[in-house]
Amino acid sequence: MSDKTTPIRGNPGWAGETGDFEHLTEADVRGVAHVGKRPVAGGVPGASCSYPFQLADKHPDAVLFEGPYAERLEKMRSRYPTSRGALLPVLNLAQEVRGHLSPEAMASVAEVLDLPPALVRGVATFYTMYNKRAVGRYLIQVCTNVSCNLCGADDVVAAFLEATGCEPGEISGDGLFTVIEAECLGACGFPTAVQINERYFENVSAGDVPDILDRLRHEAAIAPGAG
Amino acid sequence: MAYPYAHEKETRVLTAHFGEPDARTLEGWTKRGGYAALRKALDMSPDDVIEVVKSSGLRGRGGAGFPTGVKWSFMPKGDARKPHYLLINADESEPGAFKDRELCRWTPHQMLEGALIGAWAIGAAHVYVYMRGEFFEPAQIVAKAIEEIYAARIAGPDIMGSGVSIDVTLHLGAGAYICGEETALMNSLEGRRGQPRIKPPFPAAAGAFGQPTTINNVETLCAVPHIVSRGGDWYRSFGTEKSPGTKLFNMSGHLVRRGNFEFPLGFSLRELIYDVCGGIRDGRTLKAVIPGGSSVPILHADEIDIALDYESVARAGTMLGTASVIVMDDRTNMVKQVRRIVEFYAHESCGQCTPCREGTSWLARILRRIETGHGRPDDIETLISLGRNMVGTTICVLSDSAAAPILSSIEKFRDEYDALIGTAEPAAAAV
């Protein structure tokens, strides 16, 4: 048990960074190896809603609900006694494919679930994870709520904004980043918590920001088309 | 011990296998005795299961502390025509709380086993895990666990050869704190805006999809297999008479060691801060503690000699809530942190009830003004008055939650407010 205050350079932000996980790797902590790559069609219906809906790989014009996505949609629908019940998962699915929920995407969701479009808009705008406009390849959400705030979250936000050169909510010039402040991410013991697309970065300090961005730029360079 | 956030004084029941990657797998969990409790429960009658949980005195870990067994007993019996639902509240979003995320990602089967036992006890044929959308990693792990238990026939039709069918569905939220409120959670599950419902009807009568429903917190359900395995008396051997059992304490803020620590209820707050968590960082001194998540009244540094159980904390004028302890050192700008908390509630207010919709954002604006030195002398009285008008006047308690830190911080740290009033510049205090 040690209290490390120096971040691990080069790979800051994974769950156990300040602590000493001894023999555990990041993959162990995140459970990546155990989970593996889950099928796009959703796997077991009960788990079909588990997909991330903020991916790096997204296409604003992608066709919704086709192929394996159609299969996943059906699985989602099968899990609720009403078609409306599947609304959140299906909105998630639309955002996963397109990156954000345009009016057309909301209309498509309304159509496949046979719901009034205004209702879909009302629901989509209630929840903050639905992007109502396009975001960068990496959506960087910095928790600035109390536990993180006490530990320097404001500096982390400022560092991200400075390093990406964009205004909050805007897409950086290279199309890679959008930085926003987020409410509590539920990782208060690991301040500052930052969610980048579906992945949590924890114990992030302002000084870690360049390393994190470098890592993301590297990822984008080696896999431009995929998350 | 592989898990770094462990302390030798802890009583590790729910967290015993944190830091063990193979405890996530069905095989690993079974090896650790997993699903024996479910097997045992399926051999008991639902009423007997409820009795065991009642006898343990287990109280809901989502914040309200309502006895779980009693809650289960509210579910109508013998009405097979109406589907019953068990909802797992994994929408952990209260600032300061981060226990359910850890429980889900290290021990998903612990939660699912508890849920299946609960579903059997209340006659639910479908369990929904309502997890906040941000929890990608825990969701993937829980999804994997669901796939494993379906494959092993622990979920789905005829679980463990018992003839009982229980489905499990993972449902992800999409970013709304209020969906942690049980009636808002039901609305959200139904594909609606996550707005709390007026009660009655209570969920046990007409909950999700209009059917009898029970909503339990992740941590609550994680305790259930242990109680079923070892009995109510065993569980009562931890904690206090009225607050039995162990609890995860979510330690955040200016502590040397932060993280989740499991202790019997009634553990000393001072010991938790100074011993378990190593005291205040950077050699600073303690200024204030929020003991139960951002929505509960703040304690002054000289009020921390209390036992952390529901009753003792209530006697100290605050609440145990989710046992999310936020520790603030002497450099903390109280007004700024209260403002940040209130802005959170303004951001998360669903907007139904006027006192909350208008009040939270109004309070935040006043606080922002005071923080930046533009406060007026009567602002503080206005804050108090508005805060009081927001208590008990709305459908849910989000409004009360926004008022609590304001009212308590003004009571205990009024000098900090006064010092900022009318100053041209924000005060020098940082962070």
Add this chain to the structure above:
Amino acid sequence: METVNCTINGTSVEVSKGTRIIEAAEHAGIGIAHYCYHAGLSAPAMCRMCLVEVEGAPKLVPACVTTVGPDQVIHTESEKAREARRGTLEFYLANHPLDCPICDKSGECRLQDFVHAEGRKHGRSIEPKRVLGQDDFGGDILYDGDRCIMCTRCVRFTREISQSSALDVVQRGSRSVIDTFFDHGTEGDPFAGNVVDICPVGALLSKDFLHKARVWDLDHTPSVCTSCSQGCNIRIDSRDNLVARLKPRTNPDVNSWWMCDYGRLRYEWMNAPDRLDQPLVHTDAAQLVPVTWKAAALDLVDRLGAADSPGVVLIGSPFLSNEDNGLLLQVAKALGETDAIYRSPRTDDEVVCPGFPKLARRRDLAANGRGLDALGFRRVGNDTATGGLPDVAGRILIVAGDPLADAPADYGADALVFVALAHHRTPALAAASMVLPITTHAESDGTFTNFEGRVQRFWPALDAPAGARPAWQVAGVLLAGLGAGQAPPDAGRAFLMLARLNDGFEHLSYEVIGTHGELLRVPALIDTADGD
């Protein structure tokens, strides 16, 4: 029915079990302030205005959803309840623009009312107000987000009653607004206009009424909509003798709280200028020249009395009252064998209100077709209210209300006598022996009979042109002049004469009909197949 007793503000009230406090209070004559509650909609209990104190309850309870418990002691005016309302009203005003001087709702705004009654004298907010601006919802509806108090009555109306679900709350918390689906409007919702009525503040506005009048300058007159045979109970709001708007008037048997936009926006005909205002007589020089009513009446009695008539053609109007049509029919019958006909517009579709299916915009697009049927008229012509005009050669022709828009210019020229009772001078009246100016439904007392045989009263909302008379009065004078009866002194007594034509009217009088109407006793007699 099982009942419970409770005490509200010291008054003991007995209500049926399951009654909500707000209804029980109303029963006892005690009003409880509210915004989101509307008797015709579900109650979300979110405006927090109706919080009342119930002895023994830990918190104030919302009166709109809490049912009365046995022996409950309820206080609506206790210090706690008043203080809660005062506090909540202050929150309502925190972002409200306070632009009453330019708000159409001013004078009938519940926010204004309650703040005046119980609000703080001075608001404490010095923060900049949230500005959301206006949004055109399409159709007749304009939304002012800054005035909106988020009671969601409109959302619930489009969900529960019109069931178009055109409106929803968008965003959350203090950023919430009401909106449609982006550029979709409310046009597809034939009942959307009702949201303006139920909006308790100036957030939803009628474009038609926008900045037209201050509501305290309006006169309110109970009436019946003329645009179809549903007979929605309405209120005519008029100013300076012009109809400014129509509003639905509550009648649970006909339209509850609602009316359709088709009817709501069809009132301009009542304001039409160039009305006939004195009797005209055809001279030998083939001109219509004005005469006095006395001269006209004497002349007409002479002409009709002298005519040795082989028969009478009476063309009535489904936009004129039972009294008008009925008494003219009695005149006609006194003159000889009568062919009583009328023409009325129809359409193919019925527009039913899904949440209150009793209400529909009926296929029959006139107010009183059923009334005319009951009196013994026969519908002729086609669905555009044209055609079907009979040959009147040698017969007496009486036309009331029908503008004969499709008639040839010399129609009626070969009639023995051609009397037209009209609102306007139209080309088809060129051949009339005499043209008599009559009042419209908006200017007179009378009754219509709706599609199901419900006889409903209306009252005069406008002053008629100086020389115009109700047709029933003209008919009464003729009856007296012809020695066929007495001229009734008022519409109520004219109504009593209808029983001569159909004894289904026998049990009815203006007193019996009241403001909510009453069914004809023998509706079977007046049954006309829908297709006709």
